[in-house]
Amino acid sequence: MNEFLEKLAVILEVDEVNGEDDLRAFPQWDSLTVLSVIAMLDADYGVNLRAADLQEAASAGVLWKLVQSKKSP
Amino acid sequence: MRGSVVKFTFRRKRISGMLAVVPARERTFLEEMSNFNFPESRSLKLKEVMGYDRRRLVEPGVCVSDLAVFGLRHLFEGGWLQPDEIDGLFLITQTPDYLMPPTSNVIQGRLGLKQDAYCLDISQGCAGFVIGLIQAFSLLEQEGVRKVVLINADVLSRKTSPKDRNIYPLVGDAAAITVIERDAADSVIHASVKMDGTRSEVLMIPAGGLRLPSSPETAVLEDVGDKNLRAKDHLFMDGSAVFNFVQTEVPPLIEDTLKNANVAVDAVDYFLCHQPNRFMLQKLADKMKVPHARMPNNVVERFGNSSGATIPIAVIINLAEQVKGAGCLACLAGFGVGMTWSSMLMRLGGLSFCELVDYA
DSSP states (O other), X not given: OHHHHHHHHHHHTSXXXXXXXXXXXXXXXXXXXXXXXXXXXXXHHOOOOOHHHHHHOOSHHHHHHHHHHHSOO | OOOOXXXXXXXXXXXXXXXXXXXXXXXXXXXXXXXXXXXXXXXXXXXXXXTOOEEEOOOTTOOHHHHHHHHHHHHHHXXXXXXXXXXXXXXXXXXXXXXXXXHHHHHHHHHTOOTTSEEEEEOOOTTHHHHHHHHHHHHTTSTTOOEEEEEEEEOGXXXXXXXXXXXXXXXXXXXXXXXXXXXXXXXXXXXEEEEOGGGGGGEEOOSSSSSSOOOTGGGSOEEOSSSOEEOTTSOEEOHHHHHHHHHHHHHHHHHHHHHHHTOOGGGOSEEEEOOSOHHHHHHHHHHHTOOGGGSOOOSHHHHOBOGGGHHHHHHHHXXXXXXXXXXXXXXXXXXXXXXXXXXXXXXXOOOSEEEEEEEO
């Protein structure tokens, strides 16, 4: 999960993101950030999530669990 | 329901010329940024990531037939095409002059084209260059048909909200005119198409048809929760859904086409895709493991995304000398409204014209 959090931090332009952080609370959280996260998940984890999936995830850790559950076996 | 891919094979057909008509009026992202309901720093970030810079927009009132008539007159005057040679005229657009009559007939009438020119409007958009080529090649199977003109034209800027950062900064207006005829060489062209109407609401203009006629209510700007203001009369695009659609559906379709042709990815000189923005094309190239240099992505930054006209514009601004000469093996791919996704493998070469003109 650490690598995943580091990738989120780069996209959100902050020093670090923790598992309990609510992504929606970051000032940089907008449609561009959502698309950048979707693209990162597709390229690096082979997972395609909808914008709504991201908006519904309560924290970075919850999103990570969602990514893990969708990862192709 | 998912089934097998619709496959097409055509023999002895070629593209003999391409012309793009773009409005002379240019707008820059920096000029328009203040319209958006977002901090400047975020809009600048969007510009950097997506590759937005300049785009071409029609003046108020300019219609698809105006761009098309201008372009065809340019070809007649230059001696590249004779009016009487046009046996078929397909217009692919999402922004016709009228609900009825067909805009292709309006063009025919304004130019005085012959009565046995087979004119047809086709409601397609970003996948429409390949769809139009399929229609043109099919018509050319008829012995009496010698030359078909394909026009991909849209003025979508007139249907987008200037306060919608989701769509406004990427749209451009243009018409592309492609001439298709028989090939003396024994050439083979492969194509594949898929459509999925269950996702038709991902890209749509909700009002203005008969289901929801335009009214004062449909002209009201609304914020549906993402800080973008648009009316039901405006083009709506679910950007992240389009992104996922392209990443998951387009690579397998292109693979199918290449497999049918027994051609490897590395043997294709250029992947000439519809141009939604630089970001999506780079991600598509990465997914297909194609070097960015073999998948041009520089149309949106100079002209904007003009729907079905972007593949011809990509050819004209990047490969004009090559396709007028010995040519190249090109894989074309379009994707968008419908949803529709299409790909085609063909040689482009020996074109008699391949240029871009300003409409003023």
